Amino acid sequence: MSIAVVSIPVTDQAAAKAFYVDKLLFDVMRDEAMGPEMRWIQMQPKTGGSSIALTTWFENLKPGGQTGLMNHVPDIDAEYERLVSVGIEASPIEEQPWGRFTMFQDPDGNGWIFATLTSPQEFVTK
Numbered sequence: 001m002s003i004a005v006v007s008i009p010v011t012d013q014a015a016a017k018a019f020y021v022d023k024l025l026f027d028v029m030r031d032e033a034m035g036p037e038m039r040w041i042q043m044q045p046k047t048g049g050s051s052i053a054l055t056t057w058f059e060n061l062k063p064g065g066q067t068g069l070m071n072h073v074p075d076i077d078a079e080y081e082r083l084v085s086v087g088i089e090a091s092p093i094e095e096q097p098w099g100r101f102t103m104f105q106d107p108d109g110n111g112w113i114f115a116t117l118t119s120p121q122e123f124v125t126k
Contacts (some may be wrong), residue, residue, distance in 0.1 A: 076101065
C-alpha cells in the first residue's frame with residue numbers, strides 16, 4: 001500500500017496551483033470541476049511519487065493546517081538555491097542523520113520540507 005493523495009488546504013485554488021506549478025515545478029495531473037464552486041486539482045512532483053490535491057472543502061482542514069510534508073530531492077544545495085531564486089523564503093539547510101533539508105511554506109502557510117535523504121531508496125517509491 002502507498003499513499004496516493006495528500007490533501008493540501010488552500011484558500012484560493014487557482015493561486016495555489018500557480019505556486020505549485022511555477023515555483024515548486026509540480027505537474028498537474030487533473031484539473032476538473034467538482035460542482036459549481038469547487039475543482040479537483042491534483043498535482044505531483046515531476047519525479048513522481050504521491051500526489052497532492054488542493055482542497056477547500058474539508059471543514060476541519062484549514063488553509064495552512066498541513067505541515068511536515070517531505071519531498072526527497074537529489075541535491076538539496078541546488079534545490080535550496082532554486083527555491084530562493086524564485087522568491088521562496090526557505091530556512092537555512094540543516095543536517096540530521098537521515099539527511100540534509102530546508103523548510104518553507106506555501107502562500108497559505110502549509111509547511112514543506114525538501115530534503116536530500118541519506119538513504120532515499122528507503123523513502124522513495126520506485
